[in-house]
Amino acid sequence: MKQYFSELYTGGKSLVEGLGVTMKALFSPIVTVQYPREEIDITPNYRGHIDLILDTGKNTYLCISCGMCEKSCPSDCIKVKGKKMEGEKKKSLVLFDLDFTKCSLCGTCVEVCPKDALEYSQEYNLAAFTKEAFHFDILKRLEERRI
Amino acid sequence: MLESEYQEQNRFFLNMGPQHPSTHGVLLIVLEMEGEYVLDPQPVLGFIHRMHEKMGESRPCQGFMPNTARMDYVCALPYNHGYVSLIERKAGIEVPKRAEYIRVITSELNRVASHLLWLGAYLLDLGAFTPILYGFDDREHILDILERITGSRLTYCYYRFGGVYKDVDDKFIEATRAFIKRMRKRYVIYEKLVTKNIIFIKRAENIGIVSPDMALRYGMTGPNLRGSGIAYDVRKNEPYSVYPEFDFEIPVGEQGDCLDRYMVRVQEIEQSLRIIEQALDRLPDGPVRSKVKKNIKLTPGDCNFAVEAARGELSYYLVGDGTSTPYRLKVRVPSYSNLSCLPELGRGILLPDLVSILGSFDLVIPEMDR
Ligand code: SF4
Numbered sequence: 001m002k003q004y005f006s007e008l009y010t011g012g013k014s015l016v017e018g019l020g021v022t023m024k025a026l027f028s029p030i031v032t033v034q035y036p037r038e039e040i041d042i043t044p045n046y047r048g049h050i051d052l053i054l055d056t057g058k059n060t061y062l063c064i065s066c067g068m069c070e071k072s073c074p075s076d077c078i079k080v081k082g083k084k085m086e087g088e089k090k091k092s093l094v095l096f097d098l099d100f101t102k103c104s105l106c107g108t109c110v111e112v113c114p115k116d117a118l119e120y121s122q123e124y125n126l127a128a129f130t131k132e133a134f135h136f137d138i139l140k141r142l143e144e145r146r147i
Numbered sequence: 148m149l150e151s152e153y154q155e156q157n158r159f160f161l162n163m164g165p166q167h168p169s170t171h172g173v174l175l176i177v178l179e180m181e182g183e184y185v186l187d188p189q190p191v192l193g194f195i196h197r198m199h200e201k202m203g204e205s206r207p208c209q210g211f212m213p214n215t216a217r218m219d220y221v222c223a224l225p226y227n228h229g230y231v232s233l234i235e236r237k238a239g240i241e242v243p244k245r246a247e248y249i250r251v252i253t254s255e256l257n258r259v260a261s262h263l264l265w266l267g268a269y270l271l272d273l274g275a276f277t278p279i280l281y282g283f284d285d286r287e288h289i290l291d292i293l294e295r296i297t298g299s300r301l302t303y304c305y306y307r308f309g310g311v312y313k314d315v316d317d318k319f320i321e322a323t324r325a326f327i328k329r330m331r332k333r334y335v336i337y338e339k340l341v342t343k344n345i346i347f348i349k350r351a352e353n354i355g356i357v358s359p360d361m362a363l364r365y366g367m368t369g370p371n372l373r374g375s376g377i378a379y380d381v382r383k384n385e386p387y388s389v390y391p392e393f394d395f396e397i398p399v400g401e402q403g404d405c406l407d408r409y410m411v412r413v414q415e416i417e418q419s420l421r422i423i424e425q426a427l428d429r430l431p432d433g434p435v436r437s438k439v440k441k442n443i444k445l446t447p448g449d450c451n452f453a454v455e456a457a458r459g460e461l462s463y464y465l466v467g468d469g470t471s472t473p474y475r476l477k478v479r480v481p482s483y484s485n486l487s488c489l490p491e492l493g494r495g496i497l498l499p500d501l502v503s504i505l506g507s508f509d510l511v512i513p514e515m516d517r
């Protein structure tokens with residue numbers, strides 16, 4: 001009998017102490033961010049899917065369509081095609097596709113690129129109903145940023 | 148009605164999982180039950196098998212890096228660490244001191260995050276909803292710190308052969324120190340909320356006692372083994388990286404019940420913080436990545452490397468054949484062995500106790516089913 005009451009006492013005390021913690025939290029500042037109404041700034045180091053870097057001086061990409069990124073991607077998600085245009089010395093890009101459904105954001109492509117022509121984008125609000133929505137036309141994305 | 152007939156009628160099979168909240172992933176446990184008592188629990192794996200080992204054997208060794216983080220997504224950095232160290236050992240790559248320190252700091256941060264997640268999830272299994280919110284609040288700070296330097300929040304691919312992908316800056320050091328300070332203040336909350344809570348103690352004490360002999364027989368490692376009183380930790384017993392330079396202890400339990408496993412993990416958080424603190428104090432200057440050939444040739448022969456992940460000993464075994472693609476890559480994960488004692492441990496116990504045991508093992512299913 002005595003043990004029963006002592007257990008009841010210690011048990012009750014532990015529950016009250018726990019409630020105390022909850023009470024304290026109730027009156028402390030809110031830490032939850034009401035996404036999507038509020039958004040937190042993400043760090044500039046965030047690694048989203050890849051993008052071509054826009055060389056603002058020349059107003060174009062730095063890529064030389066060497067295909068290194070395509071070859072070294074462990075998941076085979078990059079497709080690059082270059083073509084020699086008439087009257088130009090360098091090859092120009094005609095296709096730069098990324099299949100983001102397979103990309104594991106490992107960063108290999110960014111690191112192997114001899115011209116440092118790739119960067120990580122800051123996109124993270126990615127949701128869609130079809131697979132095809134994640135086949136990004138990276139070249140088009142660059143064109144849109146062009147001025 | 149005969150007694151045997153009565154028993155027949157009361158026996159039934161119950162499928163726990165693969166979508167059961169307390170199996171933490173797609174694990175199926177087929178339970179033979181008699182009333183509320185479990186007669187025979189049999190785990191069934193294979194729902195999330197992704198052939199990680201085969202993938203490792205079918206591409207140049209650099210290509211396996213992102214896979215390592217997908218095996219154990221809760222504690223990905225030690226998995227990165229094991230793999231890069233394996234290749235570094237195999238190919239004889241030197242790693243700058245600063246990089247090793249950064250690896251230790253980030254790995255330990257990840258371990259704390261993993262233990263915090265486990266703490267919340269375990270209590271959730273036992274029916275307490277509040278602690279996970281506190282756990283996630285703290286874990287969020289770690290994820291923010293790691294996100295700033297690694298670029299991702301969960302499935303990190305941060306280490307590289309011969310170093311790390313990016314150097315840490317002062318802001319990282321500052322944030323980590325602030326986190327350590329904050330975390331130490333939070334112990335009181337966890338103690339009041341969980342450790343001393345009578346309901347929790349009743350659900351964990353003397354439940355699922357794993358004897359040292361049993362733990363060894365099944366090859367258990369990590370906090371589950373240490374809960375049974377055996378002080379085995381790869382960081383101490385088979386030191387790798389710069390761990391020998393730090394002063395830390397290995398918490399052990401006494402009798403190996405769920406409460407001991409809980410206590411070991413909670414104490415491990417403090418030990419990890421101690422390691423991080425020392426590493427931050429002594430962080431050397433210098434490069435964080437050594438020059439490594441693009442095409443790493445894996446010499447014929449085998450090689451093994453073990454690290455201590457949050458759940459126990461993780462070991463990579465590799466056989467090379469002179470090309471850059473591994474001939475064989477075997478990953479030994481801790482959760483698989485930890486789970487394998489369940490049929491023996493779970494015989495004749497109450498169903499709610501089985502949930503408590505499963506939770507206390509800290510299982511990560513994608514790691515077993517790689
Ligand atoms: S980040 Fe990795 S997986 Fe994604 S496209 Fe680049 S190389 Fe391929």
Ligand code: SF4
Pocket residue numbers: 062063064065066067068069070080112113114115116117118
């Ligand atoms: S590696 Fe760089 S330069 Fe070569 S194709 Fe890819 S993005 Fe272009």
